[in-house]
Amino acid sequence: MTFNPLRERGIPLDKQIRNWRELNVMPIDPDHADPYTRCRVIAMNGIETEAIFFSHHLARHCPSIDIKQQLARVRYIEAQQQKVVNWLLPGVASVLETTIAYEQVAVDLTAWVARMEPDPYLKQAYQFGVLEDFDHLYRYSNLYEMIEHRKAEKIVDNLTEIMPGRPTPLHHRDPMDNVRDPYDRSTAAPISKLHALTIMAAEQQTMNFYMNVGPTYMEPIARQLYQEIGLIEEEHVTHYESLVDPGESWWEMLLNHEYNECYLYHSFMETESDPKVKNIWELHLNMELEHLRLAAELFKTHDGRDPEQVLAPELPAPVTFEPNKDYIRELLATQIDYTTLGTGYVQEAHERFERMQEQIMGGEPAPSQVAMQENVHKSGEEYRLETEGLHPVPSLRRR
Ligand SMILES: [Fe+2]
Ligand SMILES: [Fe+2]
Ligand SMILES: [Fe+2]
């Protein structure tokens, strides 16, 4: 069944405001919820956060009071949506448990996007990035075992493996080398634009989360690991945001944002296992249809083009959270030693990379290495969750 969000009717904007009772959603069950329901919640929170900040940036560039008022009205609804979505997370989960879920999102969402992306340069960007978040999952899981004495399989539930990826200390590149070439807005497939926005928003929320929760820890190693991985998420945001064509007008960007929100709520509505959460995805989809209609009006008036010229004629196949174990194992076996040089990828440690490494390490091991050593010391061996056999890279097998 095809679904063209430009042709569907949503909820009128003045009917979208919810009262306290409606905003006060019941969180998902911390022990029995589908881990991929939690992943959808985390991903969608990133999307709504981006919707809010994008709209603020647009408003700050906007001289027209009428448009600013309309942006403020829609943005208030985005803010309510963000509250409802993020408040589905249960308060009993620790920050580290939520962190592990964030990295599970990064792994399985980016891997899915990499598999579906038609453009080879963009696909490479996702394949490159996913091996790093895969390693973050492994490092945080070891920190979790060390300071909370629990195992991360209770969070990821065997859907995602936990083992070494591209080693975290090697993610610290010269910032110049994190900038990729953008797609071309006039020739890129609509799905490519949606993928780039989705992963950019997810990584940005991850960066924001780590920069805020990192200093709430008492344990020095936890504080340090959040600093280290927080800086890598800055690199990831740079990497993914640079894929988006900066030649898109503000109105085209707004249109793409609202369309992407429709796409993701529709995707999650189609794939959600928890009926109560599914109802929220459906309600929010019906709100987004109206946001999209309003953005389409602004686009027609100020960009002078027809939205059908830049958007997909129907929604692409739904974004799906599912295991990507074989795909990630294949990437581990073939791309683990990649780094970036300029806007491309290389397999050798070049001069600029070495210089950055020297500067940031200051002759000492990185927090991500210390965390592993400390956990081996405390727990007897490092934590892994290898459900599909030995690590595909022989040198990274358990000794
Ligand atoms: Fe929204
Ligand atoms: Fe990460
Ligand atoms: Fe990341």
Ligand SMILES: [Fe+2]
């Ligand atoms: Fe929206």
